[in-house]
Amino acid sequence: MFLAFYPRETRDRALxxxxxxxxALGPDRPLSTAALQHYFVTQRRSTADGAIANVDRVAIEIDARKKQAEEVEGEEEDGNEDDK
Incomplete structure (x- = not known):
């Protein structure tokens, strides 16, 4: 996918x-194709070097989305307890 967004770059840069x-992801963060594509779209004005340097933003975004989902889930559970 890197080469699709940076077609003038080499295979070595993609690697x-x-x-x-x-x-950046470590062993515990799964990455969807959509999340990776979203990253490249957010970096569309960056150079390939910038995209490589900023790759930690993928992990930050994954963590933020996970936290948000957990908060929503917690709110839903709290709402269900009120129904009892």
């Missing part, structure tokens, strides 16, 4: 991005 992404 550098992949390595940086794996390091």
């Amino acid at each position: 550098a991005f992949a390595d940086a992404l794996v390091a």
Whole structure:
């Protein structure tokens, strides 16, 4: 996908991005294709170097979405307890 957004870049640069992404995500963060595509769209005005340097934003976004989902789930559970 890196090369689709940065077609003038080399395979080595794509591999550098992949390595940086794996390091940023760590072993406990799954990554959907949609999340990766969203990252590239947000970086559309960045150079390939910028996209590689900012790859930690993928993990930050995943964590933020997970936290938001947990908060919504907690609110729904609280609402269900009120119904009892």
